[in-house]
Amino acid sequence: MSGMDKTPYREFARDKLGFEFENIDILITALTHRSYVNEHRKSVNEHNERLEFLGDAVLELVVTDFLFKNYVQSEGILTSWRAALVRTESIGSAGDKLGYEPLLRMSRGEKHGSDRARQQILANAFEAVTGAIYLEKGYEFAEKFISKHILVKLDKIIEEGSWRDPKSHLQEVSQRIDNLTPQYKVLDEIGPDHDKLFTIGVFVGEKMMGKGCGPSKQLGQQQAARAALKLYNDISNVS
DSSP states (O other): OTTSOOHHHHHHIIIIISSOOSSHHHHHHHTBOHHHHHHOTTTOOOOSHHHHHHHHHHHHHHHHHHHHHHOOOOHHHHHHHHHHHHSHHHHHHHHHHHTOGGGOBOOHHHHTOOHHHHHHHHHHHHHHHHHHHHHHHOHHHHHHHHHHHTGGGHHHHHHHTTTSOHHHHHHHHHHHHHSOOOEEEEEEEESOGGGOEEEEEEEETTEEEEEEEESSHHHHHHHHHHHHHHHHHHHHOOO
16 A cells, blocks of 8 residues: 555544544555455455454444443344444445545446445445544544444434334334235346345335335335335324
8 A cells, every 4th residue: 555645544534533543554444345456456455344344343332332321121122223223224324424435445346336235335334444443543432433423323213213123114104094004016126146136116005105125025125114104204204
């Protein structure tokens, strides 16, 4: 990395993370996708997956510790809250808001990938950055970072009920309001067998209430259910 301009990474650390890295190469590695290494084997030999592994563990510990200390709900509910906080959509969104995407080093193909692939890369990078912060500054700094960007989402998650299984929640809502059970239909199916993308619609009666996409029918159904719950909420303030 000696020949590259590291200034943008130093500025990102100072402006967005609130401190300067003594070893800026750790942060650069956290923002290096495996595909970039594959394209630059002669000059780059390390990607962010080990830091992602570390950051994932730190993230889960900080979230678990916070929930345990501040809430008295049952294990099942706390587990669901934690899952909602650390799922790909949540941490991918946090990464998007941090604005490090222009600093991500990835292959040309990955830069033009699907929205789903982009969100996954952002989420993985968020975990890797968490791991880099932990290595550079220790647990307390990592805890503050996670609190600022992840734990702040909890009130909204609880208020909207998005921590609940979306399909079960939607069934409760649709039966209560419309006296009907939602039905899921495959609207589209594209891609080879090893990389399918399903588009699923969820219907209440004859009306499509939501649409979702995913690499499996189950994940597509969950996304469709979340979209339908949002529509119900917009219409009737259902939470």
